Amino acid sequence: MANETGAEEDVVLLIDARRELKELSALLEVAPFSPDVVKAMRTYLAKAEPVRDAFHRFCALPSGTLRSAIGDRRASMRRRRFPGGDRPTPKANAKAPQAGEEGGWVTVSSGALANLSTVMRWGAWSLLLLGVLMSAAAHLRLSSQPPRTVPTPAQAAPASAEAVGPGGFAVLYVAAYVEAGRGTEASLARFFPNMRNISLEAKPGAQHADQLAAVQVKDVSDGYWSVTVAAHITASTSAQDDESDKDQAKGEDETGALRYFQVPVRSTDGDGFAATTLPAEVGAPEAGDGIELDYGTPVPGDDKDETVTTIARFFSAYLAGAGELDRYLAPRTALGPVSPAPYTQVEVAQLAELNGDYRRNLSASDGARRQLLVDLWAAAADRQLRPLTYALTLTARDGRWEIAALNAAPVLTKEK
Secondary structure, eight states, X not given: OHHHHHHHHHHHHHHHHHHHXXXXXXXXXXXXXXXXXXXHHHHHHHTHHHHHHHHHHHHHSOHHHHHHHHHHHHHHHHHHHSGGGXXXXXXXXXXXXXXXXXXXSSSOOHHHHHHHHHHHHHHHHHHHHHHHHHHHHHHHHHHXXXXXXXXXXXXXXXXXXXXXXXXXXXXXXXXXXXXXXXXOTHHHHTTOGGGGGOOOOSOTTSEEEXXXXXXXXXXXXXXXXXXXXXXXXXXXXXXXXXXXXXXXXXXXXXXXXXXXXXXXXXXXXXXXXXXXXXOEEEOOOOOOOOOOBSBXXXXXXXXXXXXXXXXHHHHHHHHHOOSOSGGGBOTTOOOOOXXXXXXXXXXXXXXXXXXXXXOTTOOOOTTOEEEEEEEEEEEOTTOOEEEEEXXXXXXXXXXXXXEEEEOSSOOBOOOO
């Protein structure tokens, strides 16, 4: 009898959950994440654990007890619907109840089976949607929290169109110029209009340019630039047909050479560009002075330092695909791992901290922020080590340091 009483209570709970789930589903269709949906979802989730336990208990009961619970529930619903026995008179052609059916549970009717099927189906749906709703509730809880105010590290701004346009044009021009020769002058006319009046003597394709880059763009005047292009030039073996070419090739570096070309570029109507002369070969630009960064004295990475351990595990996930990356990221930091992973092992070589010396095992007080310059050793599958340097921003939360950003560039020392 106790089992039957408990089963009926579980039926009531499951049917109520079914009704609430239908209402919640309708609300989600109309206005997802509205205040009404939030309230209904939280109400439903408050009953999630009891509903799940009731469903498991209900499914484990013997079939006779299940029929009894369904029948008693139907009888209870009829009594509430027709109080005082004021029930419509059955039609004349209605079948008389069979023996054992009067109690409503000894022999199960088609209606009871339908109710049983409905309860179990909606119980299963409740469990299935429970995970989805709990995830949505977690999202709502996060959304309701006020955002943390963390200063955003400086990001690299895109290069201006004034530099990209003439620089890219000059790179294409030099690539075509190096490979052009007798009979192919037209390939340069689209870069240098006056090329129509010039004839070339070199054999076309005798040289090939690759790894081209605009290394310097200087303003000459409004809409007029001088662009220096670096290009790796190699001799084309297919063009060496006679002995003189072969003898000349022997005197050259077979691996090619890095050479520089200066190109004057002006703007034209319609946002186009044109070269004003043929390229001029020049020497390499002078190397700049050493760059000073605004970080303290670097210290070796120490496995006993919790910050170093966090950084090492983060880069192992980021560069070597070892473990989950998200567990080391601060909230609302969007960053995916490098794929495919280029390295198999990563080690922190040394660290330096912005505006001072690095502090080992610094306590992570909520809201605290650190900017570090981290040198790594990364080992590839061929066991070759490659040094890498990253500028990082870390923030503290719940007693630990998390990666808030991979900065676009390290901080330079301010001029005094």
